[in-house]
Amino acid sequence: xxxxxxxxxxxxxxxxxxxxxxxxxxxxxxxxxxxxxxxxxxxxxxxxxxxxxxxxxxxxxxxxxxxxxxxxxxxxxxxxxxxxxxxxxxxxxxxxxxxxxxxxxxxxxxxxxxxxxxxxxxxxxxxxxxxxxxxxxxxxxxxxxxxxxxxxxxxxxxxxxxxxxxxxxxxxxxxxxxxxxxxxxxxxxxxxxxxxxxxxxxxxxxxxxxxxxxxxxxxx
Numbered sequence: 001x002x003x004x005x006x007x008x009x010x011x012x013x014x015x016x017x018x019x020x021x022x023x024x025x026x027x028x029x030x031x032x033x034x035x036x037x038x039x040x041x042x043x044x045x046x047x048x049x050x051x052x053x054x055x056x057x058x059x060x061x062x063x064x065x066x067x068x069x070x071x072x073x074x075x076x077x078x079x080x081x082x083x084x085x086x087x088x089x090x091x092x093x094x095x096x097x098x099x100x101x102x103x104x105x106x107x108x109x110x111x112x113x114x115x116x117x118x119x120x121x122x123x124x125x126x127x128x129x130x131x132x133x134x135x136x137x138x139x140x141x142x143x144x145x146x147x148x149x150x151x152x153x154x155x156x157x158x159x160x161x162x163x164x165x166x167x168x169x170x171x172x173x174x175x176x177x178x179x180x181x182x183x184x185x186x187x188x189x190x191x192x193x194x195x196x197x198x199x200x201x202x203x204x205x206x207x208x209x210x211x212x213x214x215x216x217x218x219x220x
Contacts, residue, residue: 009048010048011051014038014042018033018053022062022161023160025126029071029074030071031071032069033071060072061157072161082158085155086203087207090139090140091203092143093139093140094195094196094199095193095196097140097142097192098187100144102142109187112131112132112138113180113181120177125164133163175205179198179201179202182198
């Protein structure tokens with residue numbers, strides 16, 4: 001694991017290290033986490049490790065089971081709730097951001113769509129997730145609604161984990177990138193209602209794809 005320095009509180013450093021490893025897949029979904037093992041690997045006492053794990057539990061990246069703490073396995077019910085939250089929040093953020101996005105923001109969104117398409121063709125799905133996350137983040141941040149941004153921020157890590165779960169478990173066609181282009185076009189035209197409609201359809205399609213893929217796995 002990464003080295004711990006004395007410049008910042010240990011528990012915050014441990015939190016960021018573990019969070020990063022969970023979101024990049026280095027620590028797998030469902031993997032058991034041991035305080036003692038982590039403390040030995042990082043060369044710290046168990047107390048800051050315990051505090052870091054408590055923070056991850058608050059983020060729901062770590063969950064308590066009968067056998068101990070594990071990384072959130074992201075069951076279908078978890079995915080469904082995350083998508084429902086996104087469908088309720090993100091399209092409205094797009095609606096109110098339409099008049100607030102700068103030309104630089106729009107250019108950044110366009111570049112992210114292009115990047116994601118390149119990464120998809122390379123099967124570099126972790127990079128696809130990063131580009132798509134940035135695409136959505138720009139729209140959300142540009143809404144200027146601090147409370148809306150704060151609500152979405154609270155589940156941001158789970159949103160990233162759900163996207164990674166989707167790409168890691170199932171081969172995805174690139175039609176979702178066409179949907180991003182549609183949202184971008186509506187935002188470029190400053191048509192908030194259309195951007196809201198298209199982003200809601202995009203998120204619904206994402207969930208429908210995952211649901212169908214999940215059903216196929218259950219039938220095997």
